[in-house]
Amino acid sequence: MATTTLPPTDRIWEWLSQVPDPEIPVISLTDLGIIRDVQWQGDTLVVTVTPTYSGCPATSIINLDIETALRSHGIEKLELKRQLAPAWTTDWITPEGREKLRAYGIAPPVDGTAADGVLAGRVSRLMGNNLTIQCPRCGSTHTQKVSQFGSTPCKASYRCTDCLEPFDYFKCI
Amino acid sequence: MPSLPDMTTPNLTALAGQALADSGHVAVPAPDAGQPEFVEFLQRMGDNCLILGHRVSEWCGHAPALEEDIALANQALDLIGQCQLWLGLAADIEGKGRDADALAYLRDAGAFRNLLLVELPNGDFGVTLMRQFLFDAFHIEMLRALKASSDPRVAEIAAKAEKEVAYHLERSADLVIRLGDGTDESRARMQAALTKLWSYTGEMFLDDAVDQAMSDARIAPLPSSLQAAWEKTVAAVLDEATLAAPTGAWQHKGGKKGIHTEHLGYILAEMQFLQRAYPGAKW
Numbered sequence A: 001m002a003t004t005t006l007p008p009t010d011r012i013w014e015w016l017s018q019v020p021d022p023e024i025p026v027i028s029l030t031d032l033g034i035i036r037d038v039q040w041q042g043d044t045l046v047v048t049v050t051p052t053y054s055g056c057p058a059t060s061i062i063n064l065d066i067e068t069a070l071r072s073h074g075i076e077k078l079e080l081k082r083q084l085a086p087a088w089t090t091d092w093i094t095p096e097g098r099e100k101l102r103a104y105g106i107a108p109p110v111d112g113t114a115a116d117g118v119l120a121g122r123v124s125r126l127m128g129n130n131l132t133i134q135c136p137r138c139g140s141t142h143t144q145k146v147s148q149f150g151s152t153p154c155k156a157s158y159r160c161t162d163c164l165e166p167f168d169y170f171k172c173i
Numbered sequence B: 001m002p003s004l005p006d007m008t009t010p011n012l013t014a015l016a017g018q019a020l021a022d023s024g025h026v027a028v029p030a031p032d033a034g035q036p037e038f039v040e041f042l043q044r045m046g047d048n049c050l051i052l053g054h055r056v057s058e059w060c061g062h063a064p065a066l067e068e069d070i071a072l073a074n075q076a077l078d079l080i081g082q083c084q085l086w087l088g089l090a091a092d093i094e095g096k097g098r099d100a101d102a103l104a105y106l107r108d109a110g111a112f113r114n115l116l117l118v119e120l121p122n123g124d125f126g127v128t129l130m131r132q133f134l135f136d137a138f139h140i141e142m143l144r145a146l147k148a149s150s151d152p153r154v155a156e157i158a159a160k161a162e163k164e165v166a167y168h169l170e171r172s173a174d175l176v177i178r179l180g181d182g183t184d185e186s187r188a189r190m191q192a193a194l195t196k197l198w199s200y201t202g203e204m205f206l207d208d209a210v211d212q213a214m215s216d217a218r219i220a221p222l223p224s225s226l227q228a229a230w231e232k233t234v235a236a237v238l239d240e241a242t243l244a245a246p247t248g249a250w251q252h253k254g255g256k257k258g259i260h261t262e263h264l265g266y267i268l269a270e271m272q273f274l275q276r277a278y279p280g281a282k283w
């Protein structure tokens, strides 16, 4: 067996920070906060990943992209672990990630606004449009929700009543 | 429903181990064996998600507006994803070398454990939404209770799913209110949907021996314990929607024990076609 030095985990994190999210390629997997842990177990690198939504079709692509990236950096023994708990939350999206989303035209999540299931009150609040989402294009706060579900499971559809552009809002979970 | 493996690594040692194990599915530790009620319960959870997810996906390309089409497809996706988690755990605990796909695609109607409510045809958009709302309001209470399950695997799936279902409920409640308290036409359709579906809601809260065993083991709540919270949510939303629930006491039941309406067979015929026609096909 060849004796090689295993790259330190902060270098692995650095490599993972260059792997784009397959559906929103402006942000990386580390921006998204879905890489939960990176550690060496003996000479095997174990990367722990948490899914965003349970049915997100990007999950298998993400695993594949992680593997491809790390192999291209010479990692030979690699294990990907799925971890459900604690469940992923948009609060884990990094500040840089939020800026990249905004620049890309997706309004970043407003923390603490996840649907909590306390129904009637919340529905009427939302129907009264008390949750203000800023238009990522012109910055206006005159926006309307078009649909709670957008182009991917993680987004809602909004429109701006000033610049009239439709946009995605990365909703809180 | 493609399998999303926890590990995608072509690790030669592991592959060799799998080849030895022959089934391609790692044998499951003994402590879980002999828990038929647990497997039964997990199939009920998974089958509700699977069948409702399939029903909702039937709208893909047919919904009244693009936004609704996308919303329905996304909800279907959430439900199928949750189904994979529940049935995956059911398969592990069952320990017979089956996986979530085998449970979804290779069981016959009599082995499905979903509520009758979720297998009912989509009807018009009102029926689809009302069915979703009545189920979501139950689903969220079940998931919240399961977050405190004595089995951490159940608790973590529930915590994940609850976040998604909170959005389902928010959306279905919102639309039930808008359409109920809407035009004469939309109100009439929502009331008709409610009247049609109401007699399928009682089954959600019936306790049986499986539920009792789950409750004794503190794995899951008795369904009857969720009824008061469900009634509160439903009453508040129907009130705002200016709709009235029927007062009749008659309720259908059977789905949890595998006695289904004629509709389930048609769903399975479509959903299982590929695996039945081309056994073992993968993509």
Ligand SMILES: [Zn+2]
Binding pocket: A135, A136, A137, A138, A139, A140, A160, A161, A162, A163, A164, A165
């Ligand atoms: Zn704007």
